[in-house]
Amino acid sequence: MRNLFTIFTLALCTVTGAGPALAAGAAKPASHGTIVAFGDSLTAGYGIRESEAYPAQLQRKLHQAGYQWTVINAGISGETSTGALARVDWVMKLKPDIVILETGANDGLRGQDPDLAYRNIDKIVSTLQSKGVVVVLAGMRMLRNLGPAYTGKFAAIYPRVAKERKVILIPFFLDKVAGKEGLNLSDGVHPTAKGYAIVTETVYPYVVKAIKQKGGA
């Protein structure tokens, strides 16, 4: 019976999720600002060490380039956009200057109506913007097996919010990583450390753009 329940909890865990993590300590350095990586397991770094997930890699890359910014990993595995919306106030406690918002993938994996994800993301973005936060929205695409009708509607969410709310859009967060063997864990969905190196490269220019928009240097 216990085995049975292990399966149950494991399954539950893969669809629901996990706690966020601080990539580089909660303390904000005296320098230039805070970026909060707000997302699901793809942000949290499901199945790998925290130091290898993209927020930690991004911070290292920013530091190398002379941007003394802190990147906080606030990813929760399995979280849907509804969960993210409920967590905005909590995220605001981290006093972010910039938020990289990566959410919606779990909505898609559960086949939830893309309109719901659209409404949630729109609301998150507007709430963050109203508090003076610069938002970088990570575009997401849904797995091909869900069918063209669904994936089409899903992929349209992000450009639509970006256009309507005038936020910086990363066209596809997992560009050059999704579906590539060796860049993903054996579950075929979550990137490895190598995969995250590419994700970091993808995200980096948009974050620099956001930093500039914020007026930092």
Next chain:
Amino acid sequence: MVNLRFIVRQMTGAKRQCAVFILCVALSMITLVSLGSFRESVESSLLRDAQSLHAADIIVRSHAPLPSATEQEIATLVQHGQTKSARYWDFYSVVQKVKGEGSLLCDLKVVEPGYPFYGRVLLRSGKPLAEVLKPGTLVVEQQLLDRLRLQPGDSLKVGNATLVVRDVVLQEPDRPVNFFSLGPRVFVAAADREALGLIGLGSRVEHVTLLKVAHQKDLDTIASRLAATTDETRVRVATYKNAGSRVKRFFDNLLFFLNLSGIFTLLLSGFGIQSTLFALLKEQERTIAVLKALGAKSRFIIGHFLAVTLVLGAIGTLVGLTGSFLLQGFLPSLFSGLIPAQVTLQISFNAIWQGMLIGLLVVLLFTALPLYRLKEVKPRAIFGKEDAAGMWSRSTWIIAGLGALFFLSMVLIRLRDLKTGLYFMLALLGLILVSYLLAALVLRLLRKSTPGSLALRQALKGLFRPHNASLSIIVTLSAALGVIFSLTLVEKNLDASFITSFPPGAPNVFLIDIQPDQKEGLARLLGPGARYYPIVKGTVSAVNEKPIDPEQERKSRGDNLGREMNLTYRNELLADERIVSGGTLFRKDWGDALQVSVLDTVLKMHDMKVGDSITFKIQGVPMTARIASIRTRTSSGFTPFFYFVFPPDALAGAPHTIFAAVRVDKERISALQNQVVDQFPNVSVIDLTETVVIFGRIMGKLSTIVRFFTSFSIVAGVLIVVSSVFATRYARIQEAVYFTILGARRSFVLAVFTAENLLLGLVSGAIALLMSQVASLLICRKGLDMEYRPYPADSLLLVAGTTLLVVAVGLAVTLPLLRQKPVTFLREQSDE
């Protein structure tokens, strides 16, 4: 030289003892043969179940197409006729209605015609799947039709293809193994795979190749050959034997318990045989003494009595075999539903000859000591002045040693595990030793007491009459009752943790990801029966300040600390929880320090105890908590459980979701799902009805079977009570006569005997209860790895019941004696 007349006379002279002896042998035969046949049937059906649970002998799974080397190997195997293969692709997809609005997430299974190799996909039309599932068609679960308001014959858009629903699937052999599903099942023919356009780069699809081997003996070789073709971790090769179906643990526990009760019944019958024979020989002591005085050698006497026991044993075996055959008519109805219909339950010849051999061994073993004792009967016993022989001569030790060896080998053969076997033997030896010590202690205490009532004083005297058998009777009775009590207690516990874990009202529908502000609205929808559990996500980052490495953790075979955990908060225990360490859920005397209560399952992943510290990362915040208590679950049903429980104020601020469990009638589930999707689109509904129903049914059956086999040992116990009271019969006749001659009334004699039996029963019952509580606790906790409950009321009932039985049997034996005139007895005495 065997004197047949002597043998016949011995048997007709002690009809009742002979009857008990025969019954004991017959009982052990029935148990052995039935259990043997049942075991073989269950094992073969278990393997069949395992095959059908996986639909194949070998299962190769991967998240991507198989590496070419593996494909090549499979092709070679198929070409050489060593295996047959069938592939299927399992994935989620959102299907669209063709007419009108509507879409639904479904669990697709695109199957090749060979699927399934074992078991059967049950369709509403009753037709085989391969016949219905032609290219261009779909077979779906009823739930899909309900939720999209469709009829068979309607079309559905799946990927790029438009397919027609042809039939409804009712049951799928391998569904219980992959029971966790977010959407209803849809079967698609493999021929339509390309047309769907859903499998390829950017898809998440489970690629499964099923293999059926031509010869079962090649199973492991072929599996390891396939595994050797690739070192990629994403390719997983399993056989139906090692894939570990979760039903197997129940069956393992059941078989273990049945074997245990089988061996115990054998042991009890052995005790019965031995004490009957002792009683029989006791009555024949003078005859034997006379024979010896006339020059008969011990060998002659032992030989003849051995012949008597062998004849009785043979009759018992025959009775037992007949009984077993009669029982077979009853077994199939008992086991129906548990064993697939195609397995015919029949007496296996293996079981018969094994049973006969073991039966013979038991007879020989348990008669050895009483027969050997015949050597020690001296001719002067004619005068009734024989000294009691020393209890533990060298020969006794040898016979006892042989007995122990025999049972050890029995246990080893049956349980197939040296360690368990040794524990079992040690426990048995301990049982007899403890019975002996406790019985001796109680008797010594009783001897010193002088109660006021004359009848009671006489009863006490009776216990210590010369050549008394009180000690050996109490030892036999308490050991036997101890075994029966233990079986009863273990059965009750099995019942509590397996069967009643699946009560008719158990939750079958689970809702995940409810947001706190949706709880009220959802509660209106679900009604009053639902239970809600707050869930906060978090990870364990260190235990006692030693960091946890998720990659290392994930290498462990079971659950591990490397994954993200569902944490919860509350101040009270759940109905099926118990504290095993720490006293209370949280400590009041620890001040403001953060506390956590840990489920004992976690202790298997990592060593920890009350007072240790665990560091969590909860929503980005590191939090170190001290372990205030360790909990365990007392049931194994589908109730949610949590590894880590915090006090509410500690996590109240953290964002959380709510998990709900509720019982919903099967017909209402689709409607409920539609309502939930309409009002709370972010909430996912998981329906486990099928699994809950199947488990509930299996568990109910198991309990019947367990009870059935335990009843054998209870009958054996009754026989022991009867035979041990018989053993004192001769001494009682004497006493009854003397009491009557001295002018005692019948009622007084009756009172004395009743008091004596009452004492015997109570003392044995109490000793038995004490031992059985310890024994069943050990069996439950160590042997079956489950929670133990002591059942005090039932225990007291057991003691009362057995005491009553001893008194009743005692009266039944004594009453006819009281009706005899003393003079008859005295005349018989002087005749000898």
